[in-house]
Amino acid sequence: MDLTLKIWRQASAEGKGKFVNYQVQNISADASFLEMLDILNERLVVEGEDPVAFDHDCREGICGACSIYINGRPHGPDRGITTCQMHMRNFKDGETIVIEPWRAKPFPVIKDLMVDRSAFDAIIQAGGYVSVSTGGVPDANAIPIPKRKADEAMDAAACIGCGACVAACKNASAMLFVSAKVSQFALLPQGRLEARERVQKMVAKMDELGFGNCTNTYACEAECPKEISVSHIARMNREFLGAKLLSEK
Amino acid sequence: MVKLDAKIPQGPLAEKWTNYKAHQNLVNPANKRRLDIIVIGTGLAGASAAASFGELGFNVKAFGIHDSPRRAHSIAAQGGINAAKNYPNDGDSIYRLFYDTIKGGDYRSREANVYRLAEVSNNIIDQCVAQGVPFAREYGGLLDNRSFGGAQVSRTFYARGQTGQQLLLGAYSALSKEIAKGSVKMHTRSEILDFVLVDGRARGVITRDLISGKIERHSAHAVVLATGGYGNVFFLSTNAMASNGSAAWKAYKKGAFFGNPSFTQIHPTCIPVHGAYQSKLTLMSESLRNDGRIWVPKFKEDAEKIQKGQLKPTELGEDRRDYYLERRYPAFGNLVPRDVASRAAKERCDAGFGVGSTGLAVYLDFADAIKRLGKHVIEARYGNLFQMYEKIVDENPYETPMMIYPAVHYTMGGIWVDYELQTTIPGLFAAGEANFSDHGANRLGASALMQGLSDGYFVLPYTIQNYLADQIQVPRISTELPEFEQAEKEALSQIEKLLAVNGKETVDSFHRKLGLIMWDFVGMARNKEGLEKAIKDIQELRADFWKNVKVPGTNQMVNPELEKAIRVADYLELGELMARDALMRNESCGGHFREEYQTPEGEALRSDDVFNFVAAWEYKGENAEPAMHKEPLVFEFIEVKQRNYK
Numbered sequence: 001m002d003l004t005l006k007i008w009r010q011a012s013a014e015g016k017g018k019f020v021n022y023q024v025q026n027i028s029a030d031a032s033f034l035e036m037l038d039i040l041n042e043r044l045v046v047e048g049e050d051p052v053a054f055d056h057d058c059r060e061g062i063c064g065a066c067s068i069y070i071n072g073r074p075h076g077p078d079r080g081i082t083t084c085q086m087h088m089r090n091f092k093d094g095e096t097i098v099i100e101p102w103r104a105k106p107f108p109v110i111k112d113l114m115v116d117r118s119a120f121d122a123i124i125q126a127g128g129y130v131s132v133s134t135g136g137v138p139d140a141n142a143i144p145i146p147k148r149k150a151d152e153a154m155d156a157a158a159c160i161g162c163g164a165c166v167a168a169c170k171n172a173s174a175m176l177f178v179s180a181k182v183s184q185f186a187l188l189p190q191g192r193l194e195a196r197e198r199v200q201k202m203v204a205k206m207d208e209l210g211f212g213n214c215t216n217t218y219a220c221e222a223e224c225p226k227e228i229s230v231s232h233i234a235r236m237n238r239e240f241l242g243a244k245l246l247s248e249k
Numbered sequence: 250m251v252k253l254d255a256k257i258p259q260g261p262l263a264e265k266w267t268n269y270k271a272h273q274n275l276v277n278p279a280n281k282r283r284l285d286i287i288v289i290g291t292g293l294a295g296a297s298a299a300a301s302f303g304e305l306g307f308n309v310k311a312f313g314i315h316d317s318p319r320r321a322h323s324i325a326a327q328g329g330i331n332a333a334k335n336y337p338n339d340g341d342s343i344y345r346l347f348y349d350t351i352k353g354g355d356y357r358s359r360e361a362n363v364y365r366l367a368e369v370s371n372n373i374i375d376q377c378v379a380q381g382v383p384f385a386r387e388y389g390g391l392l393d394n395r396s397f398g399g400a401q402v403s404r405t406f407y408a409r410g411q412t413g414q415q416l417l418l419g420a421y422s423a424l425s426k427e428i429a430k431g432s433v434k435m436h437t438r439s440e441i442l443d444f445v446l447v448d449g450r451a452r453g454v455i456t457r458d459l460i461s462g463k464i465e466r467h468s469a470h471a472v473v474l475a476t477g478g479y480g481n482v483f484f485l486s487t488n489a490m491a492s493n494g495s496a497a498w499k500a501y502k503k504g505a506f507f508g509n510p511s512f513t514q515i516h517p518t519c520i521p522v523h524g525a526y527q528s529k530l531t532l533m534s535e536s537l538r539n540d541g542r543i544w545v546p547k548f549k550e551d552a553e554k555i556q557k558g559q560l561k562p563t564e565l566g567e568d569r570r571d572y573y574l575e576r577r578y579p580a581f582g583n584l585v586p587r588d589v590a591s592r593a594a595k596e597r598c599d600a601g602f603g604v605g606s607t608g609l610a611v612y613l614d615f616a617d618a619i620k621r622l623g624k625h626v627i628e629a630r631y632g633n634l635f636q637m638y639e640k641i642v643d644e645n646p647y648e649t650p651m652m653i654y655p656a657v658h659y660t661m662g663g664i665w666v667d668y669e670l671q672t673t674i675p676g677l678f679a680a681g682e683a684n685f686s687d688h689g690a691n692r693l694g695a696s697a698l699m700q701g702l703s704d705g706y707f708v709l710p711y712t713i714q715n716y717l718a719d720q721i722q723v724p725r726i727s728t729e730l731p732e733f734e735q736a737e738k739e740a741l742s743q744i745e746k747l748l749a750v751n752g753k754e755t756v757d758s759f760h761r762k763l764g765l766i767m768w769d770f771v772g773m774a775r776n777k778e779g780l781e782k783a784i785k786d787i788q789e790l791r792a793d794f795w796k797n798v799k800v801p802g803t804n805q806m807v808n809p810e811l812e813k814a815i816r817v818a819d820y821l822e823l824g825e826l827m828a829r830d831a832l833m834r835n836e837s838c839g840g841h842f843r844e845e846y847q848t849p850e851g852e853a854l855r856s857d858d859v860f861n862f863v864a865a866w867e868y869k870g871e872n873a874e875p876a877m878h879k880e881p882l883v884f885e886f887i888e889v890k891q892r893n894y895k
């Protein structure tokens with residue numbers, strides 16, 4: 001198929017970006033979206049132009065590196081998948097595709113389609129862990145955990161940290177990301193002990209880093225490639241409220 | 250003549266590690282604070298090591314090329330992690346896990362290391378659960394286990410189809426805790442360009458910041474290399490795009506010996522190649538072989554019709570199908586080890602019985618399992634995999650058999666290390682897939698995650714102290730030393746050289762060509778003639794690369810083409826060493842199959858009298874042939890046998 005690509009080009013964090021149009025021809029419907037960009041980039045290199053920078057690594061939907069806004073949606077038109085899992089058969093011959101980076105203040109653009117998501121690491125560092133050191137822990141089966149709870153914790157833990165939730169949200173809220181971690185640990189006895197301090201520290205860090213408030217539009221859940229549920233946000237709100245009440249006593 | 254000393258502790262197998270720990274040197278808390286450790290790579294091995302060093306009180310500097318440690322290639326592991334817990338009470342033990350690993354590796358690994366691996370495997374599971382890793386559980390609330398990769402016991406722990414993700418996020422959380430505490434300083438998007446040796450010891454690294462291009466110097470009392478495997482030398486593999494062999498290669502060129510470089514694992518169940526634009530291959534979890542049956546058409550004319558699209562697999566009756574694994578290996582059937590399954594698929598396709606438009610695919614068929622168990626059971630077990638397959642291939646595997654073909658997956662070879670995981674450069678340690686240690690000539694499923702975490706959580710925190718105990722008098726190393734200046738100059742000049750070629754061909758086009766040479770001659774089946782040709786072809790390609798490659802842009806910017814060029818330049822050398830190693834090894838063992846050395850039935854034929862050793866290669870300079878050293882493998886505790894899966 002032949003396509004017109006309208007791609008956001010921005011030389012550096014400081015630079016001013018703009019859209020540039022590119023034509024690509026003879027793209028196989030079986031090629032992946034990123035392979036289509038590879039083809040464009042190889043041509044740009046040969047023509048002596050600067051190739052389009054984008055983050056990617058596993059190309060199977062698990063590392064969370066790929067992060068492209070396609071036709072106005074994070075990770076493009078198909079539900080429940082990442083950019084790298086999208087195949088060109090999702091597009092029509094002759095179509096114009098608009099390709100942009102995540103746009104959210106806490107994720108500044110580095111170059112073209114690459115953004116800086118280190119704010120997510122900072123939130124995890126604020127408390128997204130169980131404070132145990134290597135060694136000296138009890139046997140893995142010492143504390144039984146109801147299967148339902150373990151499964152629910154796993155649902156939350158499936159988050160790949162791609163940031164689509166933030167990019168999808170008009171307030172650039174990180175509630176879905178943060179609540180997934182808070183929820184995973186709150187559900188497990190291992191994480192329960194520190195649940196109160198954890199939620200307070202992570203929320204404080206999230207606010208400090210400039211992520212917006214949640215106004216319950218649920219765009220995050222709709223665009224999450226792992227279909228993480230907003231019910232985790234509700235759980236986090238309960239945890240947060242509980243922690244606050246206790247600390248005010 | 251260099252003497253390779255594996256430093257295996259004395260005593261009975263089961264007591265070696267305990268003895269080692271009882272007698273090793275330790276560093277007291279006050280001194281720990283004054284000692285710096287560099288950890289390169291924060292996948293499972295590196296993140297677990299860096300976090301543990303930080304907890305002990307060392308001053309750690311960690312590096313990775315990813316934008317976050319959470320994105321290391323370990324994240325992609327699907328199937329699970331082994332441990333000898335014997336929770337299912339089905340006869341497992343530390344000894345059995347040890348024995349299976351040695352046998353699975355076709356008797357080309359070191360007994361003492363593998364025993365220790367099996368021994369600490371149980372601690373890993375305990376540790377991960379304590380971190381909040383949500384492993385699969387049974388209704389009673391206890392941990393669930395499954396059988397994996399043909400093991401006769403169920404010893405594999407898993408978290409849906411995302412075990413690597415959950416283990417890495419566990420290690421990442423431990424690392425984050427230490428970063429917050431200040432004991433670990435994390436440098437993301439930072440690539441190692443070279444190692445710095447001072448008086449023969451590893452004392453630092455030269456890095457490139459992948460955003461600004463800035464070249465930096467970092468020093469430490471000891472350095473750990475945990476940068477993963479080099480399967481991407483084949484261009485197409487199941488590895489993530491950024492996985493590379495460059496840090497290991499730089500270590501080799503600085504004096505670390507490279508162990509068994511040709512030992513590569515080709516995984517039997519991957520989605521077949523579909524076009525020239527293909528950038529990587531996708532693994533379909535090995536667990537699928539628990540229920541899927543593998544077959545090709547029995548008659549060539551049917552295969553040809555299928556390749557042309559004139560016949561559908563579902564139209565072929567049982568009498569026209571060849572379930573070749575069940576036919577050749579009645580005892581293990583579809584569950585034979587990876588190397589055996591991969592070779593058998595290649596054999597059928599080479600003989601003209603392959604399917605798909607290219608003829609390079611075999612069927613993995615769930616029709617029987619769906620009939621026996623119901624679609625809902627298959628969906629519950631493999632739903633996400635089936636969906637992934639459908640997204641990529643655009644065919645519904647519930648209705649038509651999946652097509653699969655072997656693909657490069659893992660490198661058993663790597664930097665040679667002794668029992669302490671120390672390389673031949675004093676003060677340089679190697680962990681995870683980057684070292685050659687525990688898997689011999691073939692790795693068993695679910696044991697790479699185990700090894701990475703064993704190295705990082707439970708081995709290095711001990712062994713590195715034995716080294717550092719000696720170093721407490723050494724003050725912080727200055728990065729102003731001439732050795733740092735020299736290394737930085739060399740690294741920069743290599744980059745300038747690449748940018749100056751300014752030829753006409755892209756880096757990827759060279760990488761693709763190298764991949765084809767490697768796949769055809771250093772892949773699943775190797776022979777003397779082909780390997781000699783590969784060496785010559787790689788040398789020619791390398792010369793061409795340095796004349797005709799085009800790397801756009803500059804060093805002072807985000808430049809992914811430059812990053813790739815640096816790695817491909819290294820692959821063009823590493824590929825040759827792999828071919829040399831394969832040519833030297835006149836036997837077949839595990840994933841290394843030399844066509845000249847096979848039994849009349851086409852099985853791998855080892856030559857234990859001659860080749861019962863680890864080949865450790867030493868760099869001898871740019872245009873000189875490398876020197877090969879042997880570490881003899883002594884089997885004191887088990888009897889070496891021909892593997893038999895019939």
Ligand SMILES: Cc1cc2nc3c(=O)[nH]c(=O)nc-3n(C[C@H](O)[C@H](O)[C@H](O)COP(=O)(O)OP(=O)(O)OC[C@H]3O[C@@H](n4cnc5c(N)ncnc54)[C@H](O)[C@@H]3O)c2cc1C
Nearest residue numbers: 290291292293294314323328329441477681682695697698
């Ligand atoms: C698709 C797939 C599925 C798998 N499934 C399983 C499974 O089910 N069970 C199992 O046991 N094993 C599995 N494996 C194998 C296993 O995942 C890997 O062997 C293991 O995760 C490697 O871990 P590591 O820590 O050694 O390296 P990696 O996770 O690859 O980490 C490498 C680290 O080094 C950094 N790095 C790399 N190069 C440089 C450089 N030049 N400079 C600086 N830093 C650098 C990276 O940023 C990263 O942090 C699978 C592998 C694949 C490909």
Ligand code: FES
Nearest residue numbers: 057059064066084
């Ligand atoms: S590249 Fe890893 S999720 Fe897309």
